Amino acid sequence: MPDDDAELGYTLRDVPVYLRWEPTRTTTRPVGYVLPPGMAAVVPLLLDHDIAVYRFREPTTLDAEVYYALGVNRDNYFQGHYLKSVEVEKRREELEVAAGWYWIPTAQSRANLISYIMEPETDDNLITWGFADHIIQVRPSTLEEMMAAFLRGRDRSEILPQQLARMEERMQEQLAEGQRVPMIRVTTHQPLPVVRVAPFNEYQRNRYYR
Amino acid sequence: MITRSSFASVTTALALLVGAGTALAAQQLPQTWQEQNNFRAGPTPFAPLMQFWHDLDEVSELVSMQPLTRTLLDREMFLVTIAQPAMTNPQDALRSGKTIVLLAPSVHGGEVSPKEATQLVAKELVAGELRSVLDDVIVLILPLVNPDGGEVRRRTNEAGYDMNRDYVKLESQEIQALVTQVLTEWTPDIHVDGHHGGSVPYVITYQGTLNPAADAELRAYPYEHIFPMIREAVRAEDYTSFDYSGTRTVDGVLGWGSTSVEARKHHVYTGLTNSIGIGGDHRRTDARDPGRNHRRRSHRVGLRGHVPRDRARVDAGRRR
Numbered sequence: 001m002p003d004d005d006a007e008l009g010y011t012l013r014d015v016p017v018y019l020r021w022e023p024t025r026t027t028t029r030p031v032g033y034v035l036p037p038g039m040a041a042v043v044p045l046l047l048d049h050d051i052a053v054y055r056f057r058e059p060t061t062l063d064a065e066v067y068y069a070l071g072v073n074r075d076n077y078f079q080g081h082y083l084k085s086v087e088v089e090k091r092r093e094e095l096e097v098a099a100g101w102y103w104i105p106t107a108q109s110r111a112n113l114i115s116y117i118m119e120p121e122t123d124d125n126l127i128t129w130g131f132a133d134h135i136i137q138v139r140p141s142t143l144e145e146m147m148a149a150f151l152r153g154r155d156r157s158e159i160l161p162q163q164l165a166r167m168e169e170r171m172q173e174q175l176a177e178g179q180r181v182p183m184i185r186v187t188t189h190q191p192l193p194v195v196r197v198a199p200f201n202e203y204q205r206n207r208y209y210r
Numbered sequence: 211m212i213t214r215s216s217f218a219s220v221t222t223a224l225a226l227l228v229g230a231g232t233a234l235a236a237q238q239l240p241q242t243w244q245e246q247n248n249f250r251a252g253p254t255p256f257a258p259l260m261q262f263w264h265d266l267d268e269v270s271e272l273v274s275m276q277p278l279t280r281t282l283l284d285r286e287m288f289l290v291t292i293a294q295p296a297m298t299n300p301q302d303a304l305r306s307g308k309t310i311v312l313l314a315p316s317v318h319g320g321e322v323s324p325k326e327a328t329q330l331v332a333k334e335l336v337a338g339e340l341r342s343v344l345d346d347v348i349v350l351i352l353p354l355v356n357p358d359g360g361e362v363r364r365r366t367n368e369a370g371y372d373m374n375r376d377y378v379k380l381e382s383q384e385i386q387a388l389v390t391q392v393l394t395e396w397t398p399d400i401h402v403d404g405h406h407g408g409s410v411p412y413v414i415t416y417q418g419t420l421n422p423a424a425d426a427e428l429r430a431y432p433y434e435h436i437f438p439m440i441r442e443a444v445r446a447e448d449y450t451s452f453d454y455s456g457t458r459t460v461d462g463v464l465g466w467g468s469t470s471v472e473a474r475k476h477h478v479y480t481g482l483t484n485s486i487g488i489g490g491d492h493r494r495t496d497a498r499d500p501g502r503n504h505r506r507r508s509h510r511v512g513l514r515g516h517v518p519r520d521r522a523r524v525d526a527g528r529r530r
Contacts, residue, residue, distance in 0.1 A: 001457060001466075002410065010410045018460050018467035019433075019453055023422045048380050050394035050483075079371055079381070113482045116423050116473050117378060124473040129379045 025121055030185040032105040033118045034064065034097060039182050042131045043102060047199055051110045054103040054194035064095040065185040067120050068178030071141040081130045084138070088120050088181060095184060103194045118183040126183065135182045146171045239337055240265035242329045253322035254329075256285055256354070256361050262329055263290055263353050270336045272344065274298050278352075279387035282368035285357040287384060289392055292335050292351065294344040300396040303348050310396055312350045314388070314476065315404035317374045319359025319366070323492040324404025328353070350396055355384060374403070375472075377479035393483070400436075400486045403476040408491030409456040414444050415491040417454035419481025421471040428481060432488055454491050 003011040035042070046053050067088040074082035106114050117125045126132055140146040150167055151159070159167075243251070243258035254262075267273045267290070274296050278287045297303045303310055313331070315324030328351055334340040335349060343349075354360050358368040366372050371382040380386045392398070408415035418432040437453075444451040458467030471478050480487030 001464075008411070012411075016460075016463060016465035017453065018458055018465050019420065021420050021422055021468075021471055045380060048386065048390050048394075079375065081379075110483055112423055112425065112484070113473070113479070116482055122423070122473075123470075124378050131379075 027115075027119060028187070029106050029111065029115055030065070030187045031107075031189055032103055032186050033114070034062065034095065034184040034186060035102040035104065036135075036182050037098075037100045037102070038135055039102065039126075039132070042126060043197060044199075045131075046104065047197070049110060049113060051104060051114055052108050053197040054105070054192075055197050056097055056099050056101045056103060056193060057195050058193045059096070059098050060191070060193055062095045062097055062186055062190055063188060064093055065090050065187055066093050066095065067181035067183070067185075069120065069136050069181055070175075070178045072136055072138045072179070074138050081128075082138075084127050084130065084133075084136075085123075086120050086127055086136065086181070089178060090185075102197070103192060120181045120183065127181070132182050136179050139179075141175070143168070143171055143175065146175070238269060239333050240269065242326070242333075244326055244329075253360075253363065254326060256357050259325065259329075259353055260286075260288075263288065263332075266290075266332060266336065272296050272336055273332075278391055279383055281358045281383060283358045283361075285361075287357060287387065288353060290332070290351040290353060291348065292332060292344065293348040294341075297348055303396060306348065308346055308348045309400065310348045310350060310398045311400045311402070312352075312392065312396070312398035313402050313404065314352050314355050316360055316406070317355040317403065317476065318372070318405060318407070319356045319361070320363040321365075321404075321406030321492075322360070322363065323406040324490070325354045325360065327492070328404065350392065350398060352388065352392070355388065357384075374476055375474045377476060378474045393480070398480075398485055401476065401480040401488060403480075403487070403489045405489060405491040406493075408454060408493045410493060411450060412452045413449040413493050414440060414451040415454040415493070416440060416451070417468050417477060417489045417491075419471070419478050419487045420468055421473070421478045421481060423473075424478070424481035425484060428484065428486055431486055436486075436488065454489060 001011055001013050001015065002009060043053055067090055069086040069088050071087040072084060073086070074084045076083045104114060104118070108114070116122050119125060120127050122128075127136060140149055147168070150171075156164060240262050242262050243254040263275065267275045270292075272294050273290060273292050275288045275290050276298065278289050280286050291297045291303075293303070293306075293308070297306070313324075313328050315328045316322060331340065332349075332351060335344060356367050356373060359366055367382055367384060369382060371385075373382050373385045376382045376385045377389065380389055416432075416437055418437075419429050421429075441451050453466070453468060455469045456466065458465055460467065469475075473479050473482055475489070477487035477489035
């Protein structure tokens with residue numbers, strides 16, 4: 001144990017050793033994840049990670065599990081990102097998928113990594129690093145905070161009562177619905193009209209200009 | 211660490227190899243910058259470091275080097291492969307069925323000892339007592355993961371990334387090249403991520419993947435098979451080793467625990483991608499002023515036999 005008063009800077013003591021990390025949340029691994037085309041910017045990253053990505057070539061309807069973010073936090077600023085975490089609620093839905101959506105099956109060697117970066121409540125995923133920033137906004141999580149943001153210092157009496165009521169109703173709807181997380185789980189095997197995504201061009205990608 | 215098990219058979223194997231005229235005599239090998247300076251000149255700068263690797267590539271047929279990328283300050287990064295027979299492409303390596311081990315030292319530029327130790331390990335592999343390891347193992351080495359930071363002993367690369375937090379988003383040039391050209395192509399079975407920030411009194415500290423999202427058997431393997439061997443080997447040299455990293459309080463009880471296990475770190479990412487990830491730390495020579503002590507004692511590179519034992523003891527007594 002480090003000890004500032006000891007001559008060598010440490011003392012020997014018998015203490016418990018904590019090496020066991022327990023999962024805080026667990027989930028079954030889905031058959032795959034669906035990403036809307038708005039997440040296209042993340043596809044090169046997935047290919048870099050040696051993850052096979054597919055694309056829907058015709059519209060289809062899927063039985064899916066959709067996460068909705070009820071609270072979005074951004075706690076730390078790190079390496080150019082506000083690290084985000086979300087509290088989510090999972091709902092089962094009929095998902096209308098258009099041609100051009102992405103399909104990432106978990107039946108591949110990177111399955112653990114795929115689940116880790118796609119599940120919204122892990123400590124290190126696409127939401128953490130802001131890949132879904134344009135889809136999931138940081139916004140107030142209670143009606144009072146939302147109303148305060150809407151009023152922006154104005155008094156309630158300055159707003160027409162009907163408008164105020166309409167706003168409140170809409171805010172309540174927004175709060176109850178949450179924001180759809182763009183990584184959508186498909187947990188059953190269903191017909192998938194998909195085609196493999198290949199990199200547009202094979203070259204060594206250099207991020208920096210020289 | 212892998213090596214300790216095979217010491218007994220090494221002498222005979224080596225004798226055979228020398229007899230067949232395939233092994234280099236140790237004196238033909240290039241000297242590291244540390245050896246030239248009697249381990250007293252501080253961490254190796256980038257130019258002599260790469261000079262050593264190129265020299266090694268030149269004298270040994272087992273070594274091959276291929277460029278990976280260039281850093282922001284235009285330092286060229288190489289992947290060194292040491293194998294018997296020499297390997298230049300991942301297809302051959304995978305077909306050979308041998309275990310592939312990656313040594314990725316000094317991702318944090320100020321943590322200098324792994325890049326020094328890696329050179330000595332390479333010499334032993336090419337013509338030394340580790341040579342027989344190459345019967346079963348292909349060794350991949352990045353001479354230095356963070357050339358720009360290493361030159362000025364800074365944790366981050368030139369763009370400001372702590373690159374051991376970059377494995378999910380792959381924003382830094384160096385890690386992107388490492389993941390796309392080494393990890394996904396060569397698929398190393400064992401990764402050793404070399405650091406120099408462990409805790410006193412342990413000379414070597416180590417940590418496996420630990421994240422429960424990774425495969426359970428792969429997580430358990432180093433704790434059952436590799437770390438006990440490291441512990442034995444270090445103890446045989448009269449030093450101590452233990453789990454990374456230091457004090458941790460859980461439920462109000464003071465204890466000793468690991469660092470956090472997010473996927474953004476090398477040894478966790480590699481666990482999640484089905485390999486054995488090991489973070490290895492050499493002891494930070496003085497926790498209270500690491501910078502000063504890196505400068506003062508960085509010649510002690512943490513590899514057995516190359517540090518005069520009595521001198522290390524004297525240093526330990528003088529710490530403060």
